[in-house]
Amino acid sequence: MSIKKHIAILVSTLACTTATAQIEIETTLGQPEGWMPNGWGSYTIRATNTGEQDVTLKGWTFQWKGEEEKVNALDRVLAPNEEWKKFEIGHLSQKTIADFGKKNPKKTGYIIANVNGKIKKFPLKLEIPAAYLPEESKVVSKGKVALSLMKSRYNNFKTIERAMTWLNQSYIAMEELVGGVPYDGQTIVFKESVENPYFAYAGQEIILNTKFVGNAIEEFEEGIFPFGWIHEMGHDFDNVIGEWYNFNGPFTEFQANFKLCYIIETMPDQSFRIPQTIVVKDYPFQEQGRKLKGKEFSQRSFLFFGDKYLSDPSRTWESMSSDEMHSLFQRIQYMYGWEVYKGFYRTFRELNAKGFTPPESTEDKINLIALILSKEAQVNLIPLFQTWRFPVSQERIQELENKYQIN
Structure with missing residues (x-):
């Protein structure tokens, strides 16, 4: 047409x-x-x-x-x-x-x-016509995930079993991190669709733009981890609890990548690699596209990304990109461990179960984040958040601690 x-x-x-x-x-x-x-x-x-x-x-x-x-x-x-x-x-x-x-x-x-x-x-x-894929789809399932692609895609998908293992292990790792599953435990389906404005977008059906599916299969064949697909699943695992902590667009995007970092550092099958493509300011690539192991990718892509922000006193927290926010929270993780974040996410589930509702203001959400991370790490992280120029204060944190009965 x-x-x-x-x-x-x-x-x-x-x-x-x-x-x-x-x-x-x-x-x-x-x-x-x-x-x-x-x-x-x-x-x-x-x-x-x-x-x-x-x-x-x-x-x-x-x-x-x-x-x-x-x-x-x-x-x-x-x-x-x-x-x-x-x-x-x-x-x-x-x-x-x-x-x-x-x-x-x-x-x-x-x-x-x-x-x-x-x-x-x-x-x-x-x-604007309704558009459909030119052929029937075939669904392959493993554990808690499924893959729905046009039938012909599987003709050259020799590593489909390994791919499904990676997708399922990613789901299991995210569940382990956040302490729950999205969409009442419904299977997450990675579903090929007709062309759309995105690479992919999240939901119980993660919609994959057909324009990029062929290249994704080629990367699976080469042992490349499906970064974009799992990023979208990271959004899925904000289901039910994300309204507590996602206070703007960059933070929401960081949250998806943060969960991805837990996956690539901890999932049992570590045979994959991820090309180094995220440019960290003032740290030039030695070799663009170098294939990195999971933890290497987290460190070289996000850990130092916030340095440029910290060195510019004219910038405020509202100007931070998702990768700059990631830098702060990844540093907390490297200093105090993933267990801190397991407790972080579970705290919001407990607050839901007790009938509490999320803060309405952005500033209160940020202060609540600092409060819970401090409790889980058993240290005072308020000065760290203030160093990163977030609107955090001891007085506001005390009010939230009393309001939400956080011990």
Whole structure:
């Protein structure tokens, strides 16, 4: 199926001049074949001033046909030949597919623009078909995980048994670390899907972008650990307890990689290797892509990543990347052991069981993290968190200790 486009052109001529103001609108589907039912996809809206005068974009709206319009405010001046572009990710539900019946689902809307002093609407529309894999899938299971790929994928997947062992041992290791399982113990399925905006995304079904599955199989054959797949499973193991400690996007991403580090350091089968690809500032690669053992990868990728942040006093904790956050918490782990984090995660399960609810503020979540890690390590980690410029104080920690009855 060809990429769907819609062009709308308006020419407005001033009475006092021969100059024209013109806008060209283009909507492009990010996945030419369409979006997976109950899956994610992307599209791009472009508005280009192809005239000789400035125009001002005032707003835009774009939704499934028949849904209520919601106008997004905009105040963007476009000079001649200048372009405004908006990349969006959306979801295609089974209900939406059913609502359109035999027709392809369609988004419609418009861009509002001030052209020569007049407010004009430029229509938008985009068909988004439901897309499916070109062949049937085959499911292979081992222990607490399953793999669902197109049947033909298995023809050249000679190391499938070892791959399934790695996936299952990863699940078991995460359960050991966090003290529980996600989704009430349902099997985690790594499921190949049609193309989407991501490499993969988490859930009880971890959706694998078909675009990258072939390369992943090649890496399995070469003995390379499936970093991206297991990262997504790390998100799964935040199920039920993650709302206690995930206070922003970078911390949430760090949590997935942190669980992965426990896996690669402790899982029984240590025959895998992971290419060194994460660049740590001020520590140049000796050899990019060098294949590392599990603990080597953790140390060389994350342990020293926070040095650059610490050396810049102008930066605050809000600016920290996921790898910089990882650096702090990995240092705590290397100093005091993984048992500290086993207790950390289990504490949140106990708080849930007692009927407590997570803190509402980001600052309280951070202070609670410092409190629990200090309790589990049996040392005072408040000065360490303050060194890393987190908003932690003894007074706030004492209040949280009393509120949550943490002894």
